Amino acid sequence: MFCEDFRTQVPITQKYIYLNHAAISPTPLPVLFETFRYLYEVANDGSLADNREEQDELLHIRQKISKLINSEPQEISFIPNTSYGINVIAHSLLSKGDEVITDSLEFPATVYPFIKLKSKGIKLNLIDVTPYDIEDKIISQLNDRTKLVVISHVSFNTGVKIDVKRISEEIKKVGGYILLDVIQSLGTTKVDVKDLNVDFAVAGGYKWMMSPQGSGFLYVKNELIKDPPFYGWKTSKNYLDFDAKSFSLEEGPRRFEIGTIDIAANLGMAKSAEILQEHNSEIEKRVKELSDHAIDSATDKGLEVITPKEKKAGIVVVKTENPRKVSVELMGKGIITSPRGNGIRISTHFYNTLEEVEKTISSIYSIVTK
Ligand SMILES: Cc1ncc(COP(=O)(O)O)c(C=O)c1O
Secondary structure, eight states: OHHHHHGGGOGGGGTOEEOBTTTOOOOOHHHHHHHHHHHHHHHHHTHHHHHHHHTTTTHHHHHHHHHHHTOOGGGEEEOSSHHHHHHHHHHHHOOTTOEEEEETTSOGGGTHHHHHGGGGTOEEEEEOOOTTTHHHHHHHHOOTTEEEEEEESBOTTTOBBOOHHHHHHHHHHTTOEEEEEOTTTBTTBOOOHHHHTOSEEEEESSSTTOOOBTBEEEEEOTTSOSSOSOOOGGGBTTGGGOOTTOOOBOOSGGGGOOSOOOHHHHHHHHHHHHHHHHTHHHHHHHHHHHHHHHHHHHHHTTOOBOSOGGGBSSEEEEEOSSHHHHHHHHHHTTEEOEEETTEEEEEOOTTOOHHHHHHHHHHHHHHHHO
């Protein structure tokens, strides 16, 4: 019921069949209004509005994100994008001789930071995988030099949702850590950092969390990375003294927030986290239903589906020749998707309908068979 009702809060549904949440979510009205509420207060009250919001060190935002992923609020720091968060971990955790494992299906954001670190004696082991063997291949490469496994919970170009617990269990045995990129899962799939047993998690808010670009968070398990890789004025405990000659390292989550953050965008993310958390199970069920329908309908029409049905979340990739051209033709029909990997990526959120999915698959079929 909630899922259908929420559709009225997403104006884009009146205009397009929008199945591109794995790229950017349209901002739903409650999130937009929360963001606007703060910007309007700044317009009227300037620094007083900011002081009101920051007086608790943004604990009220941290609390909402932590509730969604089952962490402690002090384990949540704000970051401008996923890439920044991955770099924070890369530059503080690793030293000469350490090995990092990741895989060939990853988005470049989870790989490139470690290319930079090669010159510092850190080895990058980029394993060739398929959607069916990611866990086995990663586990087979673990050794006593493995310091970090970096991996996406849901793959951007195949839609496969990995079995994180299998990997996190094994990596603990060699004394390593796991950094989970949850930008393609959080919002459609339950993410419980304690249950998944991950050390670090990162996400920008602008995909399935339906928040403005510029929002994002980094989860760092308590006791890890006490000394962040970069210092800024906000890294100091007494930052409001504005005294350049006195620095003492902040111990809380602000230690990773080197300067001013995008309060409006992160307030939007907190609003979204509240909605997603409250309706977690219903949303997860609905997204699975929509993805299943996309897979079944495509398979029935003889189209090849890259995403494994038993290991999926919100992304379904249907294989086509020339996906870019197909995606442009779909756009001409008012259907917004993305060409990714070897096909068309359909990414449905909980307020999409089975009819929209059906129309999209039928349109792909008629484009590729004409
Ligand atoms: C798995 C994954 N990580 C990261 C990103 C983007 O990172 P950022 O938030 O730094 O732009 C994407 C974007 O598509 C992605 O799919």
